[in-house]
């Protein structure tokens with residue numbers, strides 16, 4: 001395939017977990033998008049057709065079609081060196097209150113445009129650190145949302161909040177339950193003290209266990225941990241110990257992310273000693289170790305970086321074709337549209353992607369003038385929608401019905417995607433994907449290569465790479 005950057009593989013020092021996979025990873029290692037959207041966010045533009053979006057909204061009666069909300073809280077108390085999020089590190093008093101003043105104004109404006117009767121089947125508070133807000137501020141924000149949107153109390157809803165365990169105690173867990181959240185996502189990353197010091201994020205397994213116990217006592221349906229591999233000083237031995245701590249707590253979902261070291265883009269990453277990072281081959285071993293340990297412990301590997309216990313709804317959602325991938329990772333597909341609220345938040349509504357102003361001052365300036373704080377956007381065309389369907393089907397459902405896709409989008413699939421199917425032939429030869437007459441199917445061995453399998457269907461990738469687009473390693 002194009003864009004391939006060979007990995008430098010040093011002499012092995014330890015027995016490898018899955019040598020066959022490591023050989024395949026070496027063969028297919030390259031850089032590419034994570035496909036949390038298609039087209040990817042760099043294609044969003046400041047010259048997007050804002051008026052056309054607003055006209056379309058005015059002409060469209062969304063009625064009671066379900067809606068998903070994403071709320072961005074940008075503040076953090078301290079910097080984690082690996083961080084690539086849009087955040088503001090501050091302990092200045094009053095910043096959250098100032099932010100909520102503007103967020104409330106935006107919530108009121110957006111509900112009039114997007115529709116205030118639409119059942120909110122999904123909600124996700126992300127950041128930054130949503131739990132930077134104190135109890136009163138979180139309550140204020142939820143009440144503002146409930147005044148302007150049709151929040152739900154049914155079991156069939158997914159209301160999630162990202163938690164930095166260092167910022168909450170058991171009383172916060174009770175509050176979150178009372179506010180209507182039913183899913184908690186805890187940022188763990190790694191339990192090894194040396195790794196934690198190197199990334200400036202210290203939290204003990206004991207403190208996390210206390211929160212997990214409280215979450216279970218309060219009946220949270222789903223508890224998720226985020227882990228990161230590829231951090232400084234991580235080794236197979238240290239990861240084995242961290243995974244033991246994780247498995248003792250047995251979260252329902254585990255997201256395991258590949259750390260992308262891009263210090264030229266994210267200044268806090270310059271505090272990470274490049275020489276302490278695991279080599280590419282060691283990183284692959286860490287990924288292998290995480291997958292094999294979690295699968296042996298009874299977790300199912302869904303999508304490309306998520307592991308779930310069989311009772312979890314995400315496991316069933318995949319088999320029923322109700323899994324979706326968006327900027328928050330994988331989730332149930334309970335709504336077609338997502339409205340992003342807050343600085344830098346991204347919406348996907350109809351054929352439009354929309355992103356709010358990424359800096360606080362510009363976000364505040366627009367909202368204070370009574371304007372929607374939109375800064376960038378993109379309107380998908382028919383070809384985008386077709387390619388988006390193909391990529392999201394492969395990355396979520398792990399298969400694609402070619403005939404159905406051709407009928408739905410009015411194309412002869414094999415002819416339309418002849419180049420992509422040619423590019424996938426070597427991956428099919430290695431047993432990663434099956435190119436059948438009626439369907440494409442990702443094989444179990446192809447799971448770590450999902451991004452590679454999607455990339456040939458990306459109509460913009462060649463141009464992105466030619467213009468110097470910077471992506472993370474695919475495996």
Ligand code: SF4
Nearest residue numbers: 076079080083085128
């Ligand atoms: S990783 Fe999370 S808590 Fe740490 S700086 Fe980034 S957004 Fe803040």
